[in-house]
Amino acid sequence: MKSVLTRSPVAIAIAWIGLYLAITLFPLFVLLLYGAPTGSTFWVDFSVALGFVGLAMLALQFALTARINLIESSYGIDIILQFHRYISLIAFALVIIHPLILFITKPETLGLLNIIEAPWRAKLAVSSVLALIILIVTAIGRKKLNIPYEPWRIAHGVLAVLAVAFGLGHALGVSNYLGLFWKGVLWSAIALFALWLLVYVRLVKPWMMTRHPYLVEEVIPQRNKVWTLVLRPRGHQGMHFQPGQFAWITLAISPFRMREHPFSMSSSADNPERLEFSIKEVGDFTSTIQDVQPGTKAFLDGPYGVFTIDRYWDSAGFILIAGGIGITPMMSMLVTAADRQDDRSFILIYANKTWEDITFREELEELKQRLDLSVIHVLREPPEDWSGETGYVDRELLERYIPIHRGSRQYFICAAPVMMDAVEIALHELDVPITHVHIEHFNIV
Amino acid sequence: MRYSLMLQVVSLMAVILVGASGLFAWLQNRPTANQSPILESEVSH
Numbered sequence: 507m508k509s510v511l512t513r514s515p516v517a518i519a520i521a522w523i524g525l526y527l528a529i530t531l532f533p534l535f536v537l538l539l540y541g542a543p544t545g546s547t548f549w550v551d552f553s554v555a556l557g558f559v560g561l562a563m564l565a566l567q568f569a570l571t572a573r574i575n576l577i578e579s580s581y582g583i584d585i586i587l588q589f590h591r592y593i594s595l596i597a598f599a600l601v602i603i604h605p606l607i608l609f610i611t612k613p614e615t616l617g618l619l620n621i622i623e624a625p626w627r628a629k630l631a632v633s634s635v636l637a638l639i640i641l642i643v644t645a646i647g648r649k650k651l652n653i654p655y656e657p658w659r660i661a662h663g664v665l666a667v668l669a670v671a672f673g674l675g676h677a678l679g680v681s682n683y684l685g686l687f688w689k690g691v692l693w694s695a696i697a698l699f700a701l702w703l704l705v706y707v708r709l710v711k712p713w714m715m716t717r718h719p720y721l722v723e724e725v726i727p728q729r730n731k732v733w734t735l736v737l738r739p740r741g742h743q744g745m746h747f748q749p750g751q752f753a754w755i756t757l758a759i760s761p762f763r764m765r766e767h768p769f770s771m772s773s774s775a776d777n778p779e780r781l782e783f784s785i786k787e788v789g790d791f792t793s794t795i796q797d798v799q800p801g802t803k804a805f806l807d808g809p810y811g812v813f814t815i816d817r818y819w820d821s822a823g824f825i826l827i828a829g830g831i832g833i834t835p836m837m838s839m840l841v842t843a844a845d846r847q848d849d850r851s852f853i854l855i856y857a858n859k860t861w862e863d864i865t866f867r868e869e870l871e872e873l874k875q876r877l878d879l880s881v882i883h884v885l886r887e888p889p890e891d892w893s894g895e896t897g898y899v900d901r902e903l904l905e906r907y908i909p910i911h912r913g914s915r916q917y918f919i920c921a922a923p924v925m926m927d928a929v930e931i932a933l934h935e936l937d938v939p940i941t942h943v944h945i946e947h948f949n950i951v
Numbered sequence: 952m953r954y955s956l957m958l959q960v961v962s963l964m965a966v967i968l969v970g971a972s973g974l975f976a977w978l979q980n981r982p983t984a985n986q987s988p989i990l991e992s993e994v995s996h
Contacts, residue, residue, distance in 0.1 A: 519960075523960065523964065526964070527964065527967060527968070527971075530968060531968070531971050534971065534972070534975045537975070537979075538975060538978060538979070546979065546980065547980060548976045548977060548979075548980045549976070550976075551975065551976035551979045551980060552972055552973055552975075552976035554976075555971075555972035555973075555975045555976055556969070556972050559968050559971075559972055563968075585957070588954055588957060589957060589961070592957060592958060592961040593961055593964070596961060596964070596965045596968070599965075600968070600969075
């Protein structure tokens with residue numbers, strides 16, 4: 507399975523999309539086994555179908571965000587989350603169009619919007635749509651509305667449960683197809699599935715995390731407002747991971763409180779008994795890392811991610827392109843490769859603002875002694891005597907360093923979104939196969 | 952870039968889902984055998 511995932515990402519994408527469509531359309535298939543209810547018309551059934559599909563898609567959102575390893579290991583959590591965002595807009599559109607068709611083709615149904623006099627099934631539908639609207643607005647506009655991440659995440663989960671629960675209540679309450687026994691069974695099964703995922707994420711996973719605690723060993727200051735948090739497992743062997751992967755950290759509080767944050771490991775994957783996370787001060791939580799005391803309890807959910815050189819054991823070498831704190835997963839890859847005496851070539855193109863900003867500058871110099879590693883620093887504000895690369899990582903710069911046989915290497919990019927997009931397009935223009943380019947967002951949430 | 956690819960995939964999925972919903976509605980409301988003019992003519996014979 508793993509080799510198929512690695513070698514044929516297109517095939518596995520088609521399989522996943524096929525499965526998604528099959529699950530989403532399954533309720534319609536069940537209804538097809540029965541005839542249409544008396545008095546139904548094309549537009550009523552079309553509206554019902556859109557509502558059913560939209561509701562099934564909303565229920566599946568729980569599966570997309572439950573960090574299920576089987577799903578996540580195919581493409582990585584950031585791709586899954588982006589799919590979650592896009593597909594939620596489609597589901598929302600279907601759910602909104604569903605009543606609009608009824609309002610247009612059967613104007614008497616407009617009376618269902620009268621919340622006071624409308625039957626329960628209509629009240630549930632309106633409540634579901636309202637929850638969905640708030641959900642979408644707060645998700646898209648979280649940063650513009652200045653909503654802090656942690657309360658937003660809790661509210662997002664609550665609103666999602668309400669939207670799906672009300673929607674399911676509405677689907678079961680509408681008498682159109684309610685008489686069908688299997689319809690009740692089907693939607694109840696979908697509801698139970700979504701509920702199980704919720705219980706798994708909110709209770710089972712945190713409980714499993716409490717069984718494998720860690721203690722903060724030290725907090726090491728790095729260049730450019732970066733702090734390396736060192737964790738040591740307590741009473742277990744630690745987390746085995748592949749270099750480049752990340753984990754969700756809960757620090758100093760119970761994992762049941764769901765206040766966790768994703769960070770890449772920066773240490774060697776061959777040393778799971780000493781896990782290092784290099785964290786840059788950029789927000790409320792990250793600015794508190796420097797004050798964390800040794801001995802503080804920590805919990806990890808992970809490892810996650812497919813941004814790792816371990817999936818490409820037969821590659822001739824690696825081109826690593828990092829911007830700022832995007833160096834973290836690269837550092838783990840390089841340290842691990844050095845520990846394993848990996849004899850393949852590594853080229854690191856590392857963009858920073860100034861020479862003093864370069865996190866792990868000295869460590870990278872040391873790694874050159876242990877690896878076939880070339881480090882190309884790219885500075886936006888170089889010192890006067892600087893003879894290296896300056897400006898941005900663009901097509902011309904990349905062309906100078908990547909090998910002529912583009913497909914002989916795997917390319918890893920971790921940087922700010924703007925840089926990542928620009929580099930990805932530049933690599934595409936340089937005929938690097940898209941399946942050889944791997945990206946990691948360091949701000950996935 | 953891969954997000955624009957994903958956007959295209961998601962758009963295609965939306966078209967498939969809406970198309971399947973339309974097909975479902977058509978199948979549910981298509982003329983039944985008893986209403987078919989050919990069958991009715993056969994019955995009259």
